[in-house]
Amino acid sequence: MNKNGPGYYPGYHTLDQQNFWDETTRKVVLNRVHHVPEIRFFSPGEAQLMDAVCARIVPQDDRDPAQRIPIVPWIDERLFTGRGDGYRFEDMPPDGEAYQLGLRGIEEIARHLHGRGFSEISIAEQDQILEMLHDARPPAAHDIWKKMAVHRFWMLLVQDCVTFYYAHPWAWDEIGFGGPAYPRAYMRLERGEPEPWEKDEKREEWTAPGSSLSEKFTHVAGLAEHRGGPQGGTH
């Protein structure tokens, strides 16, 4: 692994640019890095299970343990403070309840298939269970999926995981995203040229460590046209 962390932009650190950010933005980003909230919504058992699940939704095995991006504490904080996205599908319970139900469902599937909890099975077995949720073919806990569409739970979970992973400046380093640019500006708009303080891409072969069940690309629930995915603004 690259000692700078994963990605094709070795030596690129958005945080090095923080003196060029406006004060409000700097506070928000640094707070994210330095003040990870305590778990207050999930029970200890739920939090442990969430850790195991989120470690597969956005795996970070290739990251130095000190450089792993916290995800579960931020989902917990969102649910604890009741911060929603402004809508709820009519076939879904409120987000907090959806998480509690979904975690119970995942645990039941693990016990049904392997006789052990999700946290205790192998990574490959965990990936297999998550793939079943992704495909909307859960083999157990059907009473739970009757209360809540499994593909909606899946999208809620993945959406939250990627939101908090890619909100972190270490993830920006990984993907070569420029980060905040006020008041300084971006000046080189064309041909993907880097700013003087950005890095050029240095591509190399990259192989996902361990199991790579999650490297396949298939549509969620097998549907090419998703009706009502989680969405931010576009145009």
Next chain:
Amino acid sequence: MKSPIAGQFDSPNGKPHMLGPMQRIRTPMRRFAESEEVDYAIVGVGAGGGVLLQRLARAGFRVVGFDAGPFWDTERDWVSDENGSHKLYWNDERITGGEDPLALGANNSGKGVGGGTVHWASFTPRFHPSDFQTHTLDGVGFDWPLSYGDLKPYYELIEKELPVSGPYFPWGDPHSYPYGPHPMGGVGDVLIRGCTRLGIDVSAGGPVAILSGSRADRPHCIYRGFCIQGCKVGAKASTLITHVPDALANGAEIRADSMVSRVNLGKNRRVTGVTYFDSEGREHFQKARAVVVAGYAIETPRLLLNSACPGFNNGLANSNGLVGRYLMAQAGNVVLGRFDQLIRMYKAPPAHALTEHFYETDPKRGFARGFAVQTVSPLPIAFAKQMMTAKGAWGWGMRRIMMDYNHWATLGVLGEILPSADNRVTIAKEKDQWGLPVAKVTFNLCENDKKLIEYGKQKTIEIMWAAGAKEVVQEARYAHLVGASRMGRDPAQSVTDQFGRTHDIANLFVCDGSLMPTQGSANPGLTIMALAARIGDYLIAQGETIFSSDRREMTAPKIRRDLSPPDTWGHGMPTV
């Protein structure tokens, strides 16, 4: 009329209230007493409410604008950060359902002074002349009670007030813009290249309400790419920075963090003011001689429905049952293409190039109406969510795709979905934090919509391949919300007349996107503002009649070019 004025403009830290790095609100803000009867209470200070507030204040009316969200200080409150901009949207619960449920929240709502204009991408194409009479021309939709010609002078005026930057615009009614086009970012290059190779005419560098050159106390764009997180630069127009400061300077009051819960009905089928909750949850009543609801396509019908009372048991202005009906979203499929070369789509405004080549009905396509194709440039989190649905990505697959973020470009379809009575806003049994029933949104596509979306999607995919993409995927989605309190000539078929006046109640108006009977394939913001300026001219021309009589003058007013905010005139380029 400039008194009484009570103190300096509020700022919790004693610093000036900033709108961008240079513009500040110096004016002490007027405060009206609740017992004082104001002329107009405007509910919602967004695209429509913001422009109307400014017009009425300039003409000397006593006017209060209510907004459920904060009065932003852009230096203190906004960030160059995707996840940190969550508070710009209407995040209170709403229920969404139907066969094709709409995503709400960040996708199509605003909360706070400026409303959705603080985080719009700010594409500002006009509607085409055909949009005003789709029923007559194509046998679909509903004719507007006004024509393109009625709105054209207001388009021209608002394009100067914002102002709009862009090249000569060849579609619909061709026209030019007061500010020149922007330089191209990577995604714009992709659209231009793909379209040009296919012989599709395309507009580079606008039209967008983003300054391509500095004007007065607003700097030009710095291409930082965070348009839809709120423009800290002040280059992108929002009514917060274009119209609200002038409204305050002319004696308007803004009551922010105030959630209007009811429009109150008095005697003789006339409204008397609004009931609202302040930021601490205390209930108040503001007397007003007329009320304008400008809460956009969900909160406007919700407020009217929640204001049901004896005589209007199904909601205010809802005697024909049409409040909440004919809600529309535009098809907004996003087509994502991966290129060998770097794109870096986070640079430049997400909105900077488009084509309206496919806007009008073409009988050969087998469906009515059309679509536009526009640049959209999601930042990393939005892109990851799109990949979750477009490719089903998760786990290592998600990590791998995201490591290629800088190689992807995204284009958006913007397609006209036809109005349908069953696509609607109703009241749910769930309650919000003030105890008010929340909105439920039901949405289904019709056959024409499905054909249009399929065609638009395939055409956009074709453009992406032609631009040289090595992989192309797409995500189905929707953009914008309009309708749900539509205007029309026939009181049996609409909620308001062409001036936003409700057919049922002579001193109750609507002034926002919910007025639109159809939506074209143009982003609605500019048209909402143009309608608001026209409604403003009407109310000003009518004067006291609005407050004292039920008489409805249906003659359009003369346009008032003397009511624009400062710096509107004498800047920019001569227009063609």
